[in-house]
Amino acid sequence: MHRPTRSAPADTARIALRDLRPDEAGLLDTLMAGLSPRSRYLRFHTPTPALSTRMRRALLDVDGHDRVALVAETDAGTPVGIARAIRDHRHPDEAEIAVAVVDAWHRRGVGRRLLTALAERARAGGVRRLTARVLPENAAALGLVRDLFPVTVTRRDDDALVLTAVLDTGRPDDWTITMDDILADLAA
Numbered sequence: 266m267h268r269p270t271r272s273a274p275a276d277t278a279r280i281a282l283r284d285l286r287p288d289e290a291g292l293l294d295t296l297m298a299g300l301s302p303r304s305r306y307l308r309f310h311t312p313t314p315a316l317s318t319r320m321r322r323a324l325l326d327v328d329g330h331d332r333v334a335l336v337a338e339t340d341a342g343t344p345v346g347i348a349r350a351i352r353d354h355r356h357p358d359e360a361e362i363a364v365a366v367v368d369a370w371h372r373r374g375v376g377r378r379l380l381t382a383l384a385e386r387a388r389a390g391g392v393r394r395l396t397a398r399v400l401p402e403n404a405a406a407l408g409l410v411r412d413l414f415p416v417t418v419t420r421r422d423d424d425a426l427v428l429t430a431v432l433d434t435g436r437p438d439d440w441t442i443t444m445d446d447i448l449a450d451l452a453a
């Protein structure tokens with residue numbers, strides 16, 4: 266199996282981030298075409314040869330506040346990655362995130378840039394905790410989330426791991442996981 270190693274950080278200088286627009290179905294299909302079957306499986310937790318109409322509609326349902334999706338594009342305008350944060354309406358200070366980077370751009374810092382920017386947007390919108398459902402074998406996603414968010418709790422939910430990352434709000438107390446955090450996570 267091809268295991269990408271780290272490459273020069275200069276790569277990401279060619280990448281710009283912007284919000285996904287609700288009419289960009291073609292962009293989603295371009296990104297899907299750049300994901301290997303394995304990457305699609307890791308992203309959607311099931312074999313996904315192509316996006317269904319229903320999936321496409323759900324992925325395009327963005328509003329820039331409660332449902333944010335950021336796209337990474339090369340300077341030629343080619344999309345190479347996407348990350349989204351969907352606020353939990355029951356717990357508005359919590360959002361579920363997901364990320365995918367096309368295989369040709371793996372391990373070049375795109376996922377890190379996307380999630381860093383997404384966390385900043387989420388934090389500015391009042392989100393304090395990010396959750397991510399990750400398959401246990403997904404070393405890249407586990408490594409990325411744990412590397413970016415040092416305060417992360419992991420629990421098992423069926424076949425997936427649910428990672429809950431506590432965002433740094435600049436207040437020292439928020440770096441501590443409290444009993445409330447753990448109980449809220451268990452109740453989720």
Ligand SMILES: CC(C)(COP(=O)(O)OP(=O)(O)OC[C@H]1O[C@@H](n2cnc3c(N)ncnc32)[C@H](O)[C@@H]1OP(=O)(O)O)[C@@H](O)C(=O)NCCC(=O)NCCS
Nearest residue numbers: 304307365366371372373374375376377405406408409412
């Ligand atoms: C997970 C994924 C988004 C990572 O994106 P990426 O752009 O390749 O990641 P980056 O280059 O920004 O890596 C950032 C950090 O993540 C970790 N990481 C990334 N790839 C890794 C790998 N293959 N193995 C272990 N750690 C890895 C490392 O800590 C890395 O930091 P480093 O390069 O300084 O060591 C990408 O592998 C992907 O799209 N996978 C398929 C879809 C998927 O699994 N999505 C997650 C579902 S929520």
